[in-house]
Amino acid sequence: MSLPASLHVLSSLAPLMTRSTVHVALLCALSLSTPLAMGARRAPATGRIEGQVLLSTALTNRRPRFRIYADPGPGARPPATAGTEMRNVVLYVQRAPVPDGAPAPHGSVPQRDEQFMPHVLPVFRGATVEFPNDDDVYHNVFSLSSAKQFDLGRYPKGQSKSVLFDKSGAVQVFCHIHSDMSAVVLVLDNPFFAIPMENGRYVIDGVPPGDYTVVGWHERIKPVTGTVHVVAGEAAKLDFNIPIPPPAEDARL
């Protein structure tokens, strides 16, 4: 039995979450997957989309975590860490039917080592996302994006505040105190999305049969699209070369 895409995403984020957060998120994802999974027991009514993502070097240059001015005290120097841009890519299906009775999903974006982790979180519209502070310094999470505006104020380690994302779009999230901290909550119209693994492989499971446009999204590129035909019980292949857009007639590279 294949896993739905949202469960793939949450499982991949598990190392970044606290144990309780993972439990809540997995329970929500499992409940979301129930109608699809029950259908799969009777007959494979859905298919999956899978493929390989290739990034260009333009997106993989490392930036120093550096503040020209920093407040004195704990947290003055952000720790140097090397991230991978592959985990900031999202593949999602456009205009796919939403499963009936899908419960509102949850997500979590902790602030840890003065970073939002993960930097990119795709969620199904209607998701409530927690922003727990795991650092020994204050953070002040806010967004001015048209899809969602909020300012959670300053709160210390151990506290968390949540935001309901009820409108689709890319919501850029920042910290008032640490200007180099940023994240993107990508609010999507359906639960069929995935974040590639470190090696670029991705799987979007539980997709109803049909013809779809799949979008390769990264915050610093124009979305790359490809078309795919999903057949029940089969895997449709679709690779992405980012940020170089594939020719319109030949999306299957």
Next chain:
Amino acid sequence: MSPSTPVRAVLALLLGAALSSRAEAQGGLLFQGVTDLELWKTDSASGLVARNNGHPGIAARADVWSAFEPIRNLVFFAEGTVQAGPLRDQRADGKFVKQAAVRYSPSDAITIEAGKLRPIVGTFASRQLSFRNPLVGTPDGYATSYPYGGRIDGSAGIVDYRAGVVSLPLYRPGYVPDPGSAMRPAVGFGITPVVGVRFGMSATKGAYLNDELGYAMPAGKDWRDYRQSIVAADAQVSWGYFEGHAELAHSVYDIEKRTPIKGLLYYLEPKYTLTPRLFIAGRYERNDYPFILPVNTNFWVANRVVFQDVELGAGYRVGATTLLKAGVRADHWAPNDNPQAPHANGYSLAVQWSQTYDFLDLVTRKQ
């Protein structure tokens, strides 16, 4: 070695590193900045807030910095400012290097920097860029001349520290002679008993005159024999949508044939965020500056100039990288006997548009 020599050396290293990183298409390079456009209307008499003889004026400022990390935890960085218009901190050519240094940060407990550095005493430097400063104006006690030297700082648990040897005192142009370069120690420490509350202290002692004042030095004395001592305290409190800062500095200056003259300055600065976009802020400042002018070996002018000023303002975040601020500031000067010191009260109205940039993001965005 002239002070500009190490700056050139650091800039050359930075440039070389940047070029090598481009060749390899790899390495940690950062290139950011903030641009401010300001509209002013002030009175024409105040020594603190008057601009452009009281006529409405426009000023622009660009603050740009770059950092390169050739190996993990070792960063070469430089910051420069270009400005035009009736700004208060108006240098002769409108452009200057604020910082140019190398930073090594093996851990939270130790960070070592050498080059042209931000001040060790006081904390406003960390908030002086328009995107951190909640008001258009800055505290008059904030020293905009950054020294050369070396510093070490870090934090462990609830305690943080900084210490170094720097080339300049803290000073305000016009109140004491422009200082010569003379190395002096500076130290500071802080304690954060709970997250969101920090108390700090800092101190420095060293020469505050310059070598062109030999005509006013008694026989057997050198300009370096006259010292400035500063002890400063600072506090920061934040909770929810409130943020507050306060600083206080007590200074003592050696004066020929007189007891040392003392100064005191402090400010309080609350800020409250009303909505995701809108915040309000204020600052009350009181300065008691020594005014010192060595005239000859027998006579030095040494008075105190006292004034207060208040600024109230509001900020509106147009976007994540764009900030619009407006403010009104008024000052009140105590009467004094020194005809060379300004003592007229005044006001200013100001609007500031700030835009921050990450130049590498601009290059790579939406390819």
